[in-house]
Amino acid sequence: MLKDARDYQILFLSLFLVLGIGTRDWTLHPEFILVAIATCCLTQWVAASLKYFIEVDNKDARDNGNTEGLIDTKNLADVFNFSLVKPAxxxxxxxxxxxxxxxxxDHCSTMVLAGAIAISSKFIFKIKDKHFFNPANIGIIAVLVLTQDAWVSPGQWGEDWWYLLLFAGTGGLIVKKVGRWDTTAAFLGAYALLEAIRNFWLGWTWDVYWHRLMSGSLLLFALFMITDPRSIPNARISRYLWAISIALLTFILRNYFFIPTAVFWALFALAPLTIVFDSIWQAPRFSWQETSPSFTENLTLDLAIAPKSAPQMEREKSQVG
Amino acid sequence: MKVFRIVLSCILAFVIFISFPPNAWAFCGFYVAKADAKLYNQASQVVLARDENRTILTMANDYQGNVKDFAIVVPVPVAIQKEQVRIGDAKVIERLDAFSAPRLVEYFDSDPCQLEEAEQDLRFFSTGSALNGAVAQRSSDTALGVTVESKFNVGEYEILILSAKESNGLATWLKQNGYRIPKGANQLLQPYIRQQMKFFVAKVNLAEFNRSGYQNLRPLMIAYESPKFMLPIRLGTINSTSEQDLIVYVLSPKGQAEVTNYRTVKVPSGDEIPPFVKNEFSDFYKAMFQNSYTKEGKKTAFLEYAWDMGSCDPCSAEPLTVEELKKAGVFWLKPDEGSNAFISRIHVRYTRDKFPEDLMFQATANREQFQGRYVLRHPFKGSMTCQAGEQYKKSLAKRFDREGETLAKLTGWKIQDIRQKMDLAQTQTEPFWRNIWQEGN
Known part of the structure; x- marks a missing residue:
């Protein structure tokens, strides 16, 4: 139905937000949501444009032997040409x-900071054109550390079965769409096993165990955050290892350091492992668009801001000239 | 036009408010009643003053039985020494309760024909009574893997800090020492032992208690440093399937506190309800709380109040002084820096099956203020001869309907009963002498 799996994600995340505002008595402010969307889109656009200019300049410099690196005034107009800049x-x-x-x-400015850092991180923290921090996660961690008025409410999703089903169903759909269900399974499986062992050892009744797992926030994280195919390891084996490490660290931080936001810190701390794992186990990069095998070489480029193909460049140059 | 007048009278009231510092009344509404903790039959009250990893925990003691039978066993995160335990002031907990209790405010419509100052009324209500407790006696013995980490007297209490290697040993030790622990406690003690938690055991030293001359047991305060920000509730549900009320006052220099492993929901607030509720506010609040509790599946914590302790509006009681805050355990105040403390009143009604896990808390940076507040609007009852008066009368019928429905929705009371009571209240006309002779206070 929808071409891009991200359309499904947008649809479902929006649905959760609407549900949240409508029924769950959160401290959700619609104006903060608008601010977040505006900031992220604007940052994406600016960063994509900058990247576009740098790439075009470099290419011009290479093609013409021109080392001055002056920005062509005509190129400035390209900033508004989304088909060239391709902000994702x-x-x-x-x-x-x-x-x-x-x-x-508490304040809009904090949301602006979170959004700006989240999106910029995609352009800054990357190796071989692949960003390794989950943008939303780094945005959250950044404002938790840098500001005084940000917090995460891990209990606010409650534990209703209904929500569990809704999350699992829709999340599963999305995950299946993007072909990274294995990360969710490995994370949840490992975390559930660790909690089960602890529960058994402590001698709590099993309803305590289920209560600990029936957290909507945990599921939301497992289904929507650590599955982001653009920033997680490429090979399946490395994804398993990666997800299990995050589960282990989450378990330790939650049970021995009593950090309520353990999952976010675990993902943040272990995100750079992606690079290490990718260098050990190689596999084709993930692309949001469905592509033919002959196009796989382009998968190594960041599709968020994919540079133009060579013939297109040639055409433009002749128009300019 | 009517709205404009009401707004104008509010603005006038505001002008007065800022010109003359108010006493117990506040901007455009008057506090008349509160629903405090005495409302519930089984309400425990706990104060948690916390900054970073440091906590001062105050447990209110409203034990009603014979003091010689009183004993409590509370799992605590770390070993406690004598200087970490103090006797608290029951009055301070009462003050916190009164300050943060859900409140009723009333507004008086002005004469739609003539702009008048709103009249004022101020009354205080409270109802019910309370209790809680555990059981025990005394003797001595050792071994069984139980270590007495420390033993001391504070005020009328004899306190033991125990650590244990395994639960059966601890249970046997407690029994041998005359503590009547409930059946099934062994299994429940084990998780705490394995988490390296210690046990704070307190009972009453009768000689001291008699000498002190106090009628009731005083609160116990414990200061400790631990990253664990939690309250153990499981031990209290061992052999009880009934609902228990716990009111936690979290004091923090940051902002609102919330429960991290259960949802924290705000109690319904700000609704306009029929004026007759003034005389049955405690019934109203109890019914409304029970209704919200059931609607939320009996598994959420309720936020009843969240406010900076420096102010209140409207005030159901004067804000606590710096001295009182210190007595409540607020340890981070520095001289000349005012009262930087944010209170969150969290009301948890828990049962064994819906609250299997102990309560975990966090203080967030959320400085948004919230109060459980219910509004009464008294219609203007004087004679109205102008056109605006006619319109006002017409608008009243709609308003009464709306208020009745709101009340039914909040409390689950039958709408017929509510309408009957409202009609009764409406038809009662004021005796003619009221105009000149005010009711005595």
């Missing part, structure tokens, strides 16, 4: 919805 607004919207769902702030 879908990804930006997903990030902003994720922030709105999970992060709570």
């Amino acid at each position: 607004f879908r990804s930006a919207i997903i990030t902003s919805l994720g922030l709105s769902l999970l992060l709570r702030v």
